[in-house]
Amino acid sequence: MAARERTFIMIKPDGVQRGLIGKIISRFEEKGFKLVAMKFMQASNELLEKHYADLAGRPFFPGLVRYMQLGPVVPMVWEGLNIVKTGRDIIGATNPMESAPGTLRGDLCIQVGRNIIHGSDSVPSAEKEIGLWFTDEELANYSMAMDSWIYEEN
Numbered sequence: 001m002a003a004r005e006r007t008f009i010m011i012k013p014d015g016v017q018r019g020l021i022g023k024i025i026s027r028f029e030e031k032g033f034k035l036v037a038m039k040f041m042q043a044s045n046e047l048l049e050k051h052y053a054d055l056a057g058r059p060f061f062p063g064l065v066r067y068m069q070l071g072p073v074v075p076m077v078w079e080g081l082n083i084v085k086t087g088r089d090i091i092g093a094t095n096p097m098e099s100a101p102g103t104l105r106g107d108l109c110i111q112v113g114r115n116i117i118h119g120s121d122s123v124p125s126a127e128k129e130i131g132l133w134f135t136d137e138e139l140a141n142y143s144m145a146m147d148s149w150i151y152e153e154n
Helices: 013-017 021-031 045-051 061-068 083-091 104-108 123-133
Strands: 005-011 034-038 074-080 117-119
Touching: 005 021, 005 083, 005 123, 013 021, 021 034, 021 074, 021 083, 021 104, 045 061, 045 123, 074 083, 083 104, 083 117
Parallel strands: none
Antiparallel strands: 005 074, 005 117, 034 074
16 A cells, blocks of 8 residues: 555634635545544634744734634644645645635635635644644544555555
C-alpha cells in the first residue's frame, strides 16, 4: 500500500457561517482522502495564538486571532497519499484573487481575510498543528473498504 501522511485542515468562521462545511468535506472525500478526526468548536485565544505563532510579529496578527474567535471553527485531520500538497491544491492560494478556478478559494472566496479554510503547508507543520488541536486518542485509525479502488497495490 502507498505511504500515507496526515494534514490539518480547518474551516474558518466565515466558512461555517456561510454553510460550506459539507461542500468542503465532500471535496476531500470525493478525492479519496480519509477523514480521521473532526471537531466543531469555539477556539480559545490561547489555542489560536499557538496555532498562528509564526505570524505573531505581523501587524495583522491581533485581528486574525480576534476574527478566528468570532464563531465556531471545524478543525479536521485528513489522511492520504501526498495529502499535504494535494490538500493545498484543493484549497487554492491564500489570496482568493490568485486562486485558480476549481479550487475552494478560487470558487468560493473574494478576499484574503475571508478565505474560509486553513490547510497545513508542510508535513512538519501538519504534525505540529494536529498535535495542538487533537489528542492521539481523538485520531481514528481504520481502513476504508474502498482503498483498493483509490490506491494501487505496491
